[in-house]
Amino acid sequence: MPVQVIDGAPETLLPSHLQKVDLKYLQWGCDQANKYFQGTVILSYPLTKLVNGTEFFKIVLQESENSCSKTSTINVLFFGRLADDCGKVVHQGDTMVVAGFNVAKSPSANEDDRHCCHLEVSEDAGSAVYIYTKPSTVTASETASMPVAPKYTYTPLNHLKDGTIVNLYGAVKFFKPPYISKGTDYCSVVTIVDQSNVKLTCTLFNGNLDALPKIYKIGDIVRFHRIKAQRTNHTEHLSGLGLQLDITTTGNKAKKIREYNKQMQGITGIGFASLTFDGTVGAPIVPRTSSKSYSFTEEEQKTIEELRTWAASNLSVCGPTAKLSDVQPMLFFDLTCQLVGKAEVDGSSFLLKVWDGTKCPHPSWKVLVEESDLEGDKVLIHQLRNLIVDILVYDNHVKLAKSLKVGSFLRIYSLHTKQASAENQPEVSYVEFHLHGGTCYGRGIRVLPENNPDVKELKAFMDSVNLTESQNVESMSSMELDGIFSNLSYQSYSQRCQQLSVTVLTDHQHLDDTALNTILNSSVPQQYRIRAKLRTFKPQKLYQSVKLYCSKCNSLQEVPDGDDFDLILRDCAASAPNPEVHNSLWYDSEVWDTENQEQRKIAVHFVKHDELLQEPEDTLIMVQGGTLKEIRKLSRRFKCIIPVRSTKEDLELLDLSAPFLLQGKIWHYGCKQCSNQKTIQSLSSLAEEEPSWEPTEIARVLGIEPLQYVFVMKFTLDDGTGALDAYLFDYEKFFQIPASEVLTSSLLQEKMEMIMNILCPPGTKLDDLPWLECFIRSYNVKDGMEQQVCYQIFDTMVAEDII
Numbered sequence: 001m002p003v004q005v006i007d008g009a010p011e012t013l014l015p016s017h018l019q020k021v022d023l024k025y026l027q028w029g030c031d032q033a034n035k036y037f038q039g040t041v042i043l044s045y046p047l048t049k050l051v052n053g054t055e056f057f058k059i060v061l062q063e064s065e066n067s068c069s070k071t072s073t074i075n076v077l078f079f080g081r082l083a084d085d086c087g088k089v090v091h092q093g094d095t096m097v098v099a100g101f102n103v104a105k106s107p108s109a110n111e112d113d114r115h116c117c118h119l120e121v122s123e124d125a126g127s128a129v130y131i132y133t134k135p136s137t138v139t140a141s142e143t144a145s146m147p148v149a150p151k152y153t154y155t156p157l158n159h160l161k162d163g164t165i166v167n168l169y170g171a172v173k174f175f176k177p178p179y180i181s182k183g184t185d186y187c188s189v190v191t192i193v194d195q196s197n198v199k200l201t202c203t204l205f206n207g208n209l210d211a212l213p214k215i216y217k218i219g220d221i222v223r224f225h226r227i228k229a230q231r232t233n234h235t236e237h238l239s240g241l242g243l244q245l246d247i248t249t250t251g252n253k254a255k256k257i258r259e260y261n262k263q264m265q266g267i268t269g270i271g272f273a274s275l276t277f278d279g280t281v282g283a284p285i286v287p288r289t290s291s292k293s294y295s296f297t298e299e300e301q302k303t304i305e306e307l308r309t310w311a312a313s314n315l316s317v318c319g320p321t322a323k324l325s326d327v328q329p330m331l332f333f334d335l336t337c338q339l340v341g342k343a344e345v346d347g348s349s350f351l352l353k354v355w356d357g358t359k360c361p362h363p364s365w366k367v368l369v370e371e372s373d374l375e376g377d378k379v380l381i382h383q384l385r386n387l388i389v390d391i392l393v394y395d396n397h398v399k400l401a402k403s404l405k406v407g408s409f410l411r412i413y414s415l416h417t418k419q420a421s422a423e424n425q426p427e428v429s430y431v432e433f434h435l436h437g438g439t440c441y442g443r444g445i446r447v448l449p450e451n452n453p454d455v456k457e458l459k460a461f462m463d464s465v466n467l468t469e470s471q472n473v474e475s476m477s478s479m480e481l482d483g484i485f486s487n488l489s490y491q492s493y494s495q496r497c498q499q500l501s502v503t504v505l506t507d508h509q510h511l512d513d514t515a516l517n518t519i520l521n522s523s524v525p526q527q528y529r530i531r532a533k534l535r536t537f538k539p540q541k542l543y544q545s546v547k548l549y550c551s552k553c554n555s556l557q558e559v560p561d562g563d564d565f566d567l568i569l570r571d572c573a574a575s576a577p578n579p580e581v582h583n584s585l586w587y588d589s590e591v592w593d594t595e596n597q598e599q600r601k602i603a604v605h606f607v608k609h610d611e612l613l614q615e616p617e618d619t620l621i622m623v624q625g626g627t628l629k630e631i632r633k634l635s636r637r638f639k640c641i642i643p644v645r646s647t648k649e650d651l652e653l654l655d656l657s658a659p660f661l662l663q664g665k666i667w668h669y670g671c672k673q674c675s676n677q678k679t680i681q682s683l684s685s686l687a688e689e690e691p692s693w694e695p696t697e698i699a700r701v702l703g704i705e706p707l708q709y710v711f712v713m714k715f716t717l718d719d720g721t722g723a724l725d726a727y728l729f730d731y732e733k734f735f736q737i738p739a740s741e742v743l744t745s746s747l748l749q750e751k752m753e754m755i756m757n758i759l760c761p762p763g764t765k766l767d768d769l770p771w772l773e774c775f776i777r778s779y780n781v782k783d784g785m786e787q788q789v790c791y792q793i794f795d796t797m798v799a800e801d802i803i
Ligand SMILES: [Zn+2]
Pocket: 550, 551, 552, 553, 554, 555, 671, 672, 673, 674, 675, 705
């Protein structure tokens, strides 16, 4: 039988007279009658017929022994019945032995870089073909333990039903590496998508880390068995959606929110199991799993190949990988590196010393630890000192970091570079590397196995680094190192990002794009849909983009800083509270002496409801004589704080340069021009009803026109036909971050920094910048006698996938 399919290792069942031939000894014109060639199928072409009607089939075999050398591959041509037989059973990844072939000159050798000869296989030549199916397809243990492999059906993501347990295939669109959740279980969050373009976010728990999918990057393919699909009511998801704005508009938008509110999600069911595959088109299909018994059919191999191809053109693989030589301050990126040293810094932070063979172009920080606390090869650490960077990891990542083995290869996700300068030398700046606590944006650490393609590439590169040179590396620019290492994945990342928009439109999707030069030459006012790149933006210091806005007089003002408020408070504290105005029908008062020598008194007036005091978290208090520090402390405990002072007759609000109300970390200000302040007594009307202490209500009864926190930014947009400056004026919709909270939350500032880094990566050429789809409107502004045309972005938000 000329074609045999064998389950098992090659070399079994081969006739003993056959001798193996290496590609380097393969020559045209030699007798090959007793020779055989063995290789892995890396490419197969569709079965066709030649002009004379003969069946024809072509594959490319790769010699396993010399897979690194350039001509390790050879074309093999099958003719007649053998073509037909082989074409039906051969798969990529199979091992094939061909015996009794003819050797001919390959006409395509100059183009395809393969061996200068090809093999011709046919019955006429007396050829025999042995195909060894891939071990993962059918393993020996599997056939023994499962005589009849269970046949699984896989549900497309658009056919999921609430409450069902299903098997799924999907490409990874987002993931969080496993982290230790509140219990003892490991948790991983994975969002997958398939050809139906429906995505599913799965929250996976397991006590065994190995049971969770081994995902290394976006675009990996996963197979889940026995996962439970269920609809959820995720109200917490809504908080970031700008709901307040949306809920006022009825109709479609409200409906959209309700649908969103009932999104399907996946959770681990009993007996959950997963396999993960590299998502790269053409990469060997080898599952990452710790399980010894899993089934895997040929059909599934096809499913994976199809998903890979689909994902390659439809998924934004915007995992921002970078080498240390690409590092810029204020960057979030994924780093693949080797761990050379580690040390405990304190309970909540841990030091990792890593390198990737390239040199960070900026001076980087050195975290000081006791020499004795540092684990790792001291000589190596010294040798690599110019290439090593220090990374501090925090909080939930510490436990994992401690368990890492020195020498292992890591991928660190969403690593943050921060610019800092020495206290005594502000002109000397350096870069700090932080892996912040939490798991937002997939932040985490993953150990990569030695056989991971990225690790192999990294190792090969590290081996090529001349350490004696790197010790004098000051003389060697990072550009030169860049030249040695062309990072393919980084290139394809930016190429892919180029095609997709990093923003989405929240309305008017039916409009067509208009070129910027057309807009610049059109009459005003009008609205347009555009597709452009963000060339630059202002302000670059993002916190400066937050302003206070009065919707009545359209004025914008800077947000006063804490120091201003502190001064006003100190001023008030200078005069003692007037006991005459303490305790009234609607509030109880308490006065404390401060312990220091100032003899300062603090009066707190607790507003009552139905003559009763409420729980602190529901209570509004009025404070007189407190410092900023004390007021901050109180605002952690009480729902609302109104800073006041006392006159002879009554309590009164402070100057409107100070916030009229503090709610948690949010300080509410009023417009000096538009407010018409009423007495503090007006609050008693609110206290009578069941008070919810809404800031807008409080402002209304006090006669204050509240100022709103807004982002005001200038985007310079360029679409190749022209450029224009468009204003972004936004409460929380565009970034999906409330402007009122960003100044007091480092997490939100970090999130915004990251978004702007994706929209407009620093140091990127215009061609390589991502696209932004936006709506803009043009309008006239009169400035004295002059009329000026302005543009404003509206109904646009940052794509959910990128954050
Ligand atoms: Zn105003």
